[in-house]
Amino acid sequence: MRIIVQTKAGTFSLDCEEGDNLLYAGLKSGLSLPYECATGTCGTCRCKVMEGDVELQWSEAPGLSYVKQEKNETLMCQVRARSDCVIRVPGDVVQGDEGPEFFSGTLENFKRLTRDVISFSIPLDRPMDFMAGQFCVLETPAVQGGRAYSMTNHGKGVEVLDFVVKRKPGGLFSDWLFDGGPENAPVSVFGPLGRATFDPAEAKNVLCIAGGSGVAGMMAILEQGVRSGHFANHRGHLFFGVRGNSDVFFADELSGFAEAFPDNVGVTIALSDEQPNDDLKARYPHLHFDHGFVHTVTSDAMKDRYDNMVGYVAGPPPMVDGALRMLVLEARLPGADIRYDKFS
Amino acid sequence: MTNWTKVCAASDVPENELRKYDIGDIEVVVANYGGGFRVFPPFCPHMFEPLAVSGMLKDNVLTCGKHLWQWDLATGEKHGLSEKDMLFYDCKEDGGEIHADLSEQLTYDWEEEDELDDDDFFS
Numbered sequence: 001m002r003i004i005v006q007t008k009a010g011t012f013s014l015d016c017e018e019g020d021n022l023l024y025a026g027l028k029s030g031l032s033l034p035y036e037c038a039t040g041t042c043g044t045c046r047c048k049v050m051e052g053d054v055e056l057q058w059s060e061a062p063g064l065s066y067v068k069q070e071k072n073e074t075l076m077c078q079v080r081a082r083s084d085c086v087i088r089v090p091g092d093v094v095q096g097d098e099g100p101e102f103f104s105g106t107l108e109n110f111k112r113l114t115r116d117v118i119s120f121s122i123p124l125d126r127p128m129d130f131m132a133g134q135f136c137v138l139e140t141p142a143v144q145g146g147r148a149y150s151m152t153n154h155g156k157g158v159e160v161l162d163f164v165v166k167r168k169p170g171g172l173f174s175d176w177l178f179d180g181g182p183e184n185a186p187v188s189v190f191g192p193l194g195r196a197t198f199d200p201a202e203a204k205n206v207l208c209i210a211g212g213s214g215v216a217g218m219m220a221i222l223e224q225g226v227r228s229g230h231f232a233n234h235r236g237h238l239f240f241g242v243r244g245n246s247d248v249f250f251a252d253e254l255s256g257f258a259e260a261f262p263d264n265v266g267v268t269i270a271l272s273d274e275q276p277n278d279d280l281k282a283r284y285p286h287l288h289f290d291h292g293f294v295h296t297v298t299s300d301a302m303k304d305r306y307d308n309m310v311g312y313v314a315g316p317p318p319m320v321d322g323a324l325r326m327l328v329l330e331a332r333l334p335g336a337d338i339r340y341d342k343f344s
Numbered sequence: 345m346t347n348w349t350k351v352c353a354a355s356d357v358p359e360n361e362l363r364k365y366d367i368g369d370i371e372v373v374v375a376n377y378g379g380g381f382r383v384f385p386p387f388c389p390h391m392f393e394p395l396a397v398s399g400m401l402k403d404n405v406l407t408c409g410k411h412l413w414q415w416d417l418a419t420g421e422k423h424g425l426s427e428k429d430m431l432f433y434d435c436k437e438d439g440g441e442i443h444a445d446l447s448e449q450l451t452y453d454w455e456e457e458d459e460l461d462d463d464d465f466f467s
Contacts, residue, residue, distance in 0.1 A: 092427070325400055
């Protein structure tokens with residue numbers, strides 16, 4: 001199908017393969033279409049269908065609350081073309097050379113990290129280039145719709161993607177991951193996606209605030225900051241929120257980052273539900289532990305230390321909102337220096 | 345000719361706070377930015393984000409919590425990442441009350457009725 005995309009910056013034309021939604025088709029063709037979650041939640045990829053016939057995939061998508069469906073507005077990530085179409089897209093759109101693509105892979109190397117967190121890997125059919133902080137959308141024939149997960153690794157020519165996922169109560173996809181025994185299950189992978197990326201060339205101090213599996217992208221950012229030597233002359237702070245002592249994961253890896261640049265890298269694990277126990281503190285002398293909500297702990301620890309800072313935020317929506325509020329109102333970081341993903 | 349309608353008492357909106365009011369059929373948000381008040385439609389001009397819920401106000405700057413678009417309420421100009429202007433109702437503080445001219449409802453393009461020619465959808 002031929003899709004015509006009308007924007008303020010001009011009109012673009014692209015081929016849409018059978019089964020691709022309009023967002024993925026446009027991104028694949030190199031168009032910088034507006035999007036955030038790519039999975040129907042945030043509403044950022046809204047468009048207006050001017051001509052042609054489209055089919056809505058998930059009629060309950062929360063992001064549809066941001067569009068007027070009676071005026072033919074819809075979400076590009078949730079519609080497939082049933083004919084040639086003309087759509088209008090708001091905002092600045094430019095034509096780039098390349099975009100994300102579909103890859104195929106298999107799930108393997110499952111490890112249970114805590115009672116409700118697992119890590120796993122996906123070897124791909126061909127290598128992928130992606131930046132620290134990016135995510136992919138995973139799809140399986142076993143569950144309708146895709147789910148967005150951030151990679152804990154990064155790089156050029158990466159052959160195996162690494163993920164960490166927290167179980168979402170009642171979530172069909174996470175039930176499938178946790179209970180379905182999907183070792184070696186085939187998945188389709190669309191990516192890389194996301195603009196909450198890290199580039200050492202920006203020469204900024206780094207503040208990461210994460211809740212639960214939101215730490216995934218932060219692992220990639222800190223690893224790159226350590227490996228590239230960025231933290232030899234820039235500060236890196238991670239504040240990682242979990243509920244209790246038994247919910248802490250990645251402590252060995254995080255301790256490794258702190259040990260690599262002890263003067264410049266600080267990692268604090270904030271427990272929302274209880275005091276950190278002595279055993280944890282004794283096992284990880286290079287990590288800090290605190291009791292409280294992660295954005296409150298961050299606020300107390302970071303007062304007046306926000307110079308030349310870029311902030312990354314990821315986690316459950318209430319935590320992300322609290323952290324964004326803190327970065328805007330207290331840290332006074334400009335919007336361009338605050339990068340975030342809202343999982344839901 | 346300006347048609348002033350009382351929206352609220354000035355003391356109802358503390359400094360750096362936002363409050364939403366229903367005045368007849370029109371919903372407005374009142375912001376107290378310290379140097380004065382602004383009265384505007386309840387949503388971010390970008391998307392359908394309720395500013396009285398997720399908006400943040402400090403040092404004259406209003407930030408929408410959805411995509412961090414910002415506006416300087418003292419000047420009315422856009423700030424930072426913002427790509428669109430906000431619309432404001434004329435307003436004044438009079439005898440401890442905030443009054444606004446609500447004779448014409450202000451809407452952003454995606455709220456407009458004219459659906460085939462709303463070129464503003466691009467902006």
